[in-house]
Amino acid sequence: MDESLSGMKSLTPWRSPLADALHRNRSQPYSRYFQLATVQPDGRPANRTVVFRGFLGDTNQIKIITDTRSQKCDQILHQPWGEACWYFTQTREQFRLAGVLTLIDANYPDPQLQKARQSTWQELSDNARLQFAWPHPGDTRANSDSFSPPKSDPTSSPPSFCLLLLDPVKVDHLELRGDPQNRWIHLRSESQVWSTMAVNP
Amino acid sequence: MDESLSGMKSLTPWRSPLADALHRNRSQPYSRYFQLATVQPDGRPANRTVVFRGFLGDTNQIKIITDTRSQKCDQILHQPWGEACWYFTQTREQFRLAGVLTLIDANYPDPQLQKARQSTWQELSDNARLQFAWPHPGDTRANSDSFSPPKSDPTSSPPSFCLLLLDPVKVDHLELRGDPQNRWIHLRSESQVWSTMAVNP
Numbered sequence: 001m002d003e004s005l006s007g008m009k010s011l012t013p014w015r016s017p018l019a020d021a022l023h024r025n026r027s028q029p030y031s032r033y034f035q036l037a038t039v040q041p042d043g044r045p046a047n048r049t050v051v052f053r054g055f056l057g058d059t060n061q062i063k064i065i066t067d068t069r070s071q072k073c074d075q076i077l078h079q080p081w082g083e084a085c086w087y088f089t090q091t092r093e094q095f096r097l098a099g100v101l102t103l104i105d106a107n108y109p110d111p112q113l114q115k116a117r118q119s120t121w122q123e124l125s126d127n128a129r130l131q132f133a134w135p136h137p138g139d140t141r142a143n144s145d146s147f148s149p150p151k152s153d154p155t156s157s158p159p160s161f162c163l164l165l166l167d168p169v170k171v172d173h174l175e176l177r178g179d180p181q182n183r184w185i186h187l188r189s190e191s192q193v194w195s196t197m198a199v200n201p
Numbered sequence: 202m203d204e205s206l207s208g209m210k211s212l213t214p215w216r217s218p219l220a221d222a223l224h225r226n227r228s229q230p231y232s233r234y235f236q237l238a239t240v241q242p243d244g245r246p247a248n249r250t251v252v253f254r255g256f257l258g259d260t261n262q263i264k265i266i267t268d269t270r271s272q273k274c275d276q277i278l279h280q281p282w283g284e285a286c287w288y289f290t291q292t293r294e295q296f297r298l299a300g301v302l303t304l305i306d307a308n309y310p311d312p313q314l315q316k317a318r319q320s321t322w323q324e325l326s327d328n329a330r331l332q333f334a335w336p337h338p339g340d341t342r343a344n345s346d347s348f349s350p351p352k353s354d355p356t357s358s359p360p361s362f363c364l365l366l367l368d369p370v371k372v373d374h375l376e377l378r379g380d381p382q383n384r385w386i387h388l389r390s391e392s393q394v395w396s397t398m399a400v401n402p
């Protein structure tokens with residue numbers, strides 16, 4: 001990464017409040033869960049809970065994992081914009097992160113991102129890996145045997161395993177505990193520079 | 202309500218599991234919060250935390266409140282479909298409720314729904330009512346005096362107060378604690394009859 005970009009990254013104004021929230025809510029495992037909204041091909045919204053898997057290297061892209069057979073993959077291919085809503089219950093604050101979603105599946109050409117996909121697979125628990133060998137999500141319930149596949153190979157991800165990246169361009173941070181409440185909107189310009197504005201809650 | 206409709210209502214298959222979840226997670230006030238996804242006029246999704254305000258009378262419509270000045274109102278006028286994602290942290294289960302959203306503002310013609318809007322206003326806390334007299338949400342932060350308006354009249358709602366109803370036609374219920382996991386999809390047919398299918402998680 002060249003110095004100018006790296007310098008800008010260090011100025012990303014929402015990373016420090018988000019890191020604080022993750023730290024201050026760390027006693028609850030579900031503080032790493034957030035809700036990801038996408039749009040279906042018919043124009044209606046979809047919304048589900050996903051798990052925060054950290055950031056991609058030294059970028060601001062949020063890592064999520066998904067099954068290529070899940071409906072969100074089709075939705076993202078059709079409309080790559082998503083919005084994450086992340087509510088922290090202990091500190092009573094919300095981050096809304098809007099940006100473009102990128103699906104890194106087994107056929108994604110970029111070798112660096114393919115490497116990130118593999119390392120994300122390796123970092124999963126055995127139980128999390130198992131789910132990618134389960135029967136097709138959303139189909140009529142299969143018999144229980146099919147949910148006990150042989151243990152997955154941690155060194156080699158299956159084709160159903162997909163790394164999903166959210167690259168925020170707008171982050172709306174609301175603190176309910178403020179008096180009255182505090183709210184900031186962080187926006188990334190086309191030249192990749194972030195600006196912050198205090199707004200009414 | 203005529204008997205046939207009332208009979209169907211008693212068969213709504215997701216009401217009992219949702220009532221159980223609300224009961225079993227009642228020690229956390231945030232178990233009444235969920236994330237509501239809508240679609241912006243530009244086709245991108247939006248997502249924010251809202252508060253469950255109960256059901257409208259003996260219907261399956263979920264009550265939410267909103268400020269007519271918030272962006273979600275414009276979004277809903279443009280695309281009335283929404284999806285709520287409701288994750289219960291204690292019992293580790295998720296409900297995704299998809300359906301049509303209806304905005305009941307001060308000008309909504311139906312007298313029954315106008316009455317529901319007024320009673321919802323009366324049931325709010327003083328603090329919750331105060332927010333509808335705050336400066337325009339999302340605008341550049343106003344000075345602190347403007348966040349201390351005189352106490353709102355509990356008997357008369359301001360024009361900014363809007364009752365928002367979500368009428369689910371599809372409810373996707375996931376229990377992470379199952380072994381492996383349990384998931385059901387409840388669907389409402391055009392003749393208003395609900396059916397339930399056990400599906401793969």
